[in-house]
Amino acid sequence: MERFDYVVVGAGTAGCVVASRLSEEPGARVLLLEAGGSDRTLWIQLPIGYGRTFFDRKINWMYDTDLVPGLNFRSSYWPRGRVVGGSGSINAMVYVRGRPEDFDDWRALGNPGWGFADVLPYFRKSEDHDWGDSAFHAAGGPMHVTDISGRVHPLCATFVEAARQLGFAATADFNGPEGEGVGVYQINTRAGVRASTANAFLRPALNRRNVKLETRALATRVLIEGGRATGVAYTRHGREVSVAARREVILCGGAINSPQLLQLSGIGDPADLAAAGVAVRHGLPAVGKNLADHLAVSYFYRSRTPTLNDELRPLWGKVRAGLRYLWDRGGPLAMSVNQGGGFVRSGAGLGRPDMQLYFSPVSYTQTPLAARKLLNPDPFSAFLLSFNACRPTSRGDMAIVSPDPRRAPRIRPNYLATAQDVADAVTGARLLRRLAGTRPLADIITDEILPGFDVKTDEDLLADFRARADTVYHPVGTCAMGPDARGAVVDSRLRVHGVSGLRVIDASVFPTITSGNTNAPTVMVAEKGADMIRQDWK
Ligand SMILES: Cc1cc2nc3c(=O)[nH]c(=O)nc-3n(C[C@H](O)[C@H](O)[C@H](O)COP(=O)(O)OP(=O)(O)OC[C@H]3O[C@@H](n4cnc5c(N)ncnc54)[C@H](O)[C@@H]3O)c2cc1C
CATH class of the missing domain: 3.50.50.60 (FAD/NAD(P)-binding domain)
Known part of the structure; x- marks a missing residue:
């Protein structure tokens, strides 16, 4: 041996x-x-x-x-x-x-x-x-940790400004002494x-x-x-x-x-x-x-101004992004689509941020995000906002179902098993709506594709969360x-x-x-x- x-x-x-x-x-x-x-x-x-x-x-x-x-x-x-x-x-x-x-x-x-x-x-x-x-x-x-703030889509600044108008601080560094607030994510890449x-x-x-x-x-x-x-x-x-x-x-x-x-x-x-x-x-x-685990939902918005959809969807856009990457290892292919985001408190009286936000200047409603066709976004200008509760309280479990190491174990995530997690699902959804309703983000939104503005009551928002x-x-x-x-x-x-x-x-x-x-x-x-x-x- x-x-x-x-x-x-x-x-x-x-x-x-x-x-x-x-x-x-x-x-x-x-x-x-x-x-x-x-x-x-x-x-x-x-x-x-x-x-x-x-x-x-x-x-x-x-x-x-x-x-x-x-x-x-x-x-x-x-x-x-x-x-x-x-x-x-x-x-x-x-x-x-x-x-x-x-x-x-x-x-x-x-x-x-x-x-x-x-x-x-x-x-x-x-x-x-x-x-x-x-x-x-x-x-x-x-x-290596890369600061992409100078390279992200310009709409990230629109997102940050809307969040500021809503009373959230802007931060340059979620990992620094002032980590709370909204801004641009850092990513683990080296030279693209x-x-x-x-x-x-x-x-x-x-x-x-x-x-x-x-x-x-x-x-x-x-x-x-x-x-x-x-x-x-x-x-x-x-x-x-x-x-x-x-x-x-x-x-x-x-x-x-x-x-x-x-x-x-x-x-x-x-x-x-x-x-x-x-x-x-x-x-x-x-x-x-x-x-x-973290459990998130995305809200999709049509936009008056161009988004990453307009850059990545057309064939010439993909070719241009590819050439750009070959030229200087830059452009959208060198990044994640998760560009903006934040850690914020959804209400007064909370001792620390309870919600994580994502802003992606891109949308996938025709091919769902879960299908991960990242280079094939929607054929119109749109973006997404997303949230998850920072510290869900539901706990699941996993276990083997056989002595065979090749058999996948059974996984039970047990999401939304606590009243707190259910309440957070509605709170987070309301937070996204408030963000989307705040200028300058509100100025560029022409429609909410998903879940749609007719989804309004707490019951409807929760039902949508459970469904998506x-x-x-x-x-x-x-x-x-x-x-x-x-x-x-x-x-x-x-x-x-x-x-x-x-x-x-x-x-x-x-x-x-x-x-x-x-x-x-x-x-x-x-x-x-x-x-x-x-x-x-x-
Ligand atoms: C699609 C996706 C997107 C994510 N995005 C982010 C993100 O943007 N930022 C972030 O911070 N986190 C992200 N995460 C989560 C993050 O990547 C994980 O939390 C992290 O990689 C976990 O590391 P780990 O070492 O615990 O496990 P893993 O990185 O999964 O490593 C486990 C390794 O063990 C090997 N292994 C398992 N069993 C055996 C065995 N019996 N014999 C030999 N080898 C075995 C596996 O093949 C694997 O290589 C994402 C995860 C996924 C899947």
Whole structure:
């Protein structure tokens, strides 16, 4: 059996950071297992290409959730990257850390070392920001953050001005000291190319000789002897392989696959394991529970002035955008369609922002946004406004349904299960309407395409939300960090409760969902997790 010091499962957002940082220790041998293949394809590297990878079975796990009662018994489609770079290779690249209070919440839940002051150095450690060094940002880290404010569609300024008229502050930096308000998102690209953690961390690390990346390697089980993780079993090209981990096994499979692998290994809620026909090695009831996600809806508006639709829809527009990209790696192909947005309080008396906003100068009503035909927007001028509650309170769960590692687990998001989340759906819808009704945005709107101005009452707005709202692909929390093994999976050093030599380091350890997009905080968790491993083995 080949032996490594560390076996890391999953070369996604977190796994690429963890493997890279662990391999900085010269003597350490690191194996990184990835179920998918290479990320060296045009549609992954080209920023706008995430429209194409959304439904590509070759690089995407393509999960469908169970029917969701709160969404009129619709199923939700959950893309997850199955490729080097993981979901960070197929995401929309928006760089948002979350609100400082999110991390203070984590600490208050019994996780010392995870308050905002503790985690800020790890956000900075990964960062190479366009703006250089400051108290909140850093230059010279592996992962580039691009300020696109000078390049976004001019309508973003119209959106910001309307929000200002409504009383919201404008901010230049959602990740800075004045992070609340409306403005333009920063994105993870470098010179017009996606800055996934695969590009930023793993690629340079592979030049060191002590890290080995094994692609098309599906981990099927953590090997456990005497309460200690000793290695990993995986399949590759039909062959069963086992590798030994001298020091630790680290799961970085993401919010669905890390708990899945624990369960396949007999670590989980005994009732879930029994139902799937897996023998219990270590009962840990919180595995797969506490699933949280952001649920959003978009409102579409016809516009008097041209939008990105007019640039991208015509054939000549696509050609021009392509030539522009080839010329200077700029233009709309070098960005996400999520350009403007914000973190705002929907009412008085709230201690912190409760709503995240998106403004995209583009619309997809003829091909739904969920179909992700990003280069084929509507053939008329239009844009979209969107919101999600920052910290939904509903919690779902996931569990394996069979001992077969190839079988997709059952996912129950349980959206809109609390009165708070239902109330937020109406509050957010009203907020979008107020924005659209405020000049200068109101001046350019000729019609509301969806849901339509005849949808007016709270009941109608909620019914529309139930009919159209969907995930923004931020599942977290299924291997939650916490001090008590009855309600958490890992401790504050990300060690699995009750099994030594085993950690989970990815979005699944978030004890609560952060207020914004989840990639940047996952990178932070990975930086901090890798640092803790290195400290513990010093
Ligand atoms: C379409 C989409 C758009 C998004 N947009 C944004 C955005 O704009 N901004 C933002 O901040 N966040 C965004 N996100 C969310 C963000 O990308 C994720 O939160 C983040 O990537 C999670 O990282 P992770 O390391 O936990 O998991 P992942 O990045 O999903 O990595 C898990 C890796 O483990 C591998 N793996 C799983 N099981 C096994 C196994 N058994 N054996 C071997 N390998 C395995 C997977 O193939 C994958 O490569 C988006 C996500 C999606 C899907």
